[in-house]
Amino acid sequence: MLTDSEKIRNIKTVRIRRALLVASACWLAICALLLVVERQTGMILLIKLGVYFRQTDLYFLMGAICVAWIIWGLICAWRRAIRKVSKFAIVLAWVMVILGSLVGMFAELFERAGSSYYEFSSPNGKHTLVAEESTFLLGGSMNFYERNNLLFIGRQFASIPIDVSSSGSYSVYWQNDVVTFVGCTYDHAHQRVVSIDFDSGKQLENYEFSSVGSSVDIQGTDENIQGTDDNLAQQNNQITKGLVAIAHHFGSGKAEEKDITYTAKGVPKLVLNKDAKQITYVLYDRESANEKCALYVVYKEELAASDAEPQIVDMLAYEYSTEKVISSGKRDWADAGSLAYCTAIGE
Template sequence: MTGGHDDRHRAGRIAKTVLAVIGGITVTLVLFVAVLVYNLGYAVRTVDTSTSPDGMFTLELQAVGEPAFFSSADARLILRLGRYEVSRVDTSIADDGMQVRPASWQVSWNDTGAKVRLRGSEQSDELVAMGFDGSVSRGRAAQDETLGELPNAEVGEPSAPLGDDVTSSEVAQREAERVDAGYKAVYDAALKPQGYGYQVTYNAGGDEQVILSKGSEKVILLIYDRESANGACALYALESCPVEDYGSWSIDDATLLDEYAYVHETGEVIASGKTSWSDVGTQSFRNATGE
C-alpha cells in the first residue's frame, strides 16, 4: 500500500517537472519570437551621421527593423539642431535584401540645408532635400545624376518667409531654446518641489522627453506637446506609463496626470488640472492658452 502511494507521489513529481520544463521552453520560445519580431520590424539604430559645416546641425541615417526575405529595408533620415529634431523622412531602400548601411547614402550640405542621395541596387536613387527651416522635398534621379536640384520633387508646405537679417538656422535655434526653457520652467515651478528628478532622454523616433521618475510599476514623464492655440504658450504633458513585464513601457499606454502652460512672454507656469485630454482645464489655463 505504501509502495503504491510512493509510486503515485513520484509520478506526480515527474509530471510537475515535465510541465515545468515545457513551460520554460514555451516562455523562452515566446521571448525569442518577440525579440525577433521587434528586431525585424521595430528596432531603430543609427547607421551613420553627417554634420553641417558650421557644426550646428546633424543628419542621421537610421535603420528601422531589418529586411526580411530580400525585401526593401526601411530607413529614416532625421535632421537635428543640437538635441532637437527639425524634420524627419521615412523611406525604404531596395537593395537586394541588404541592410541600411553607410554606403546607402551620400550627403551634401549647402546654405539652406542638406541634400541626400539614397542608393539601392534595385531602385533609382532617391534624392531628399531637408532644409534648416524644416522643409522637405523628395524625388527620384537617374543613377548617373549628380547631387543637385530634385527632379519632379514632391515639395512640402513652404515655410514662412524670413527677414533678410534672420537665417533659417537662427529661427530653428530660437525655437529649440524656447522649448528647452519651457521644460526647465515647468520642472522648477511644479515638479522639482515634489521631489522628481530630471533626466533628458529620446524615444525611438528621436523626440525629446524628460523622465522624472522610474520605478518597477510606472514611469513618470514630462513631454513637450505643442504650442497653444493663441501662440502665447508652450504646452507640456505630465504622463504616467505603466511598466510591463521585463521592464518595458510605452508612451502609447500613458495616462495624463496634468498639463502645464509655459507663458513665453512672462515665464509663468500654469497648471491645467486636466487628467484626461477631454478635460477643459482651469479658467486661468484657458485664458492663457486661448483654448
C-alpha cells in the first residue's frame, strides 16, 4: 500500500515524464520541419548567437534525446528482467548504445571544431555572403552560401579546396551585386579566385593561379589587400570589355556584357553566332606575358556531330591601352601569329 507522499511523488514523476515526452516530440517535429524545408527550398538553418548554431546541431541534440530515452527504457527493462538471457541482452544493448553515443559525440566535436563561419555584407546591405570554412587533418574546403534571413542560408554557390596552413587567409570585395573571394591554397603558393553574382545566382569565375614570386601578400596590410582587390576588379573588367570588343569585331554589334556566360570551369564565354548547324563563340584564354593584353580564342563547333572537336577560327588579343582587337590569324596552337599580334603581346 502506497503512502500519500509516495502517491504524490509518483504523480509528479508521471507528469515530468509526460512533459519530457511532449518536449521530445516537439523537438522531433522541429527537426523534421527543418529537413522538409531543406529538401523543398534548399535553405539551411544557421543562427548566430555569439557562436554559430547550425541545423546539424539540432539533429545532434535530437540524437542525444533519443539516446536518453533508450537508456531510460533499458533501465526500466533491467528492473523487470528476471532471466539471465534477458539481462545479458540488455547489457549488450547498453554497451552498443554507449559506444554509438561516444562515436557520435566525438564526430560532432571534430566536425564542430573544424568548422568556422564568416559573413560579408555588400555595401548597400542587399546581399550577405556566408563562407563556411571546414578543415580536417591537412585538407579542407570553403563553401559559399547566400544568407536569406536571420535564420536561414541557402543557395550554395561554390566549393573550393583549401590548405589548413592557409586557413583564414583571404580577402573579399564587392562590386554592385558581384562578390569576389580571394583565398590562399597549398601553402600560399597559389591563390583561388571565386566570383559570384547574387543577382543572377550564378558562379561567374572559379580559377586558381600561382602567387609564387608575387609582390602582393593578401595576408598583409589593408593597403596590400585593397591593392589585390582593385587589380582583380580591373582585370575582370578588361576581360569582359575584350569579349564584347571581339564580338563587335566579328559583326555581333548587339553583344553586351550581360550576354557573357561561363563554362563549367568558370571560363568567360560569349556566343558570336549560332544556328541549327553550328555555333561560333569566343573564350577567354589568359593575360599576355607583358600584361598589356587579354588573349582570346574563337571556336566554331558543329552541333549535329556530338563527337566533333571545336575548330579554332582565330586567336586574338585585346590591347588594354588602345582597346583594339588584334587578330593573330592562328588556326592552331602551333601556328605563328601575325607580326602585329606578336608585338602587342610581347612574344
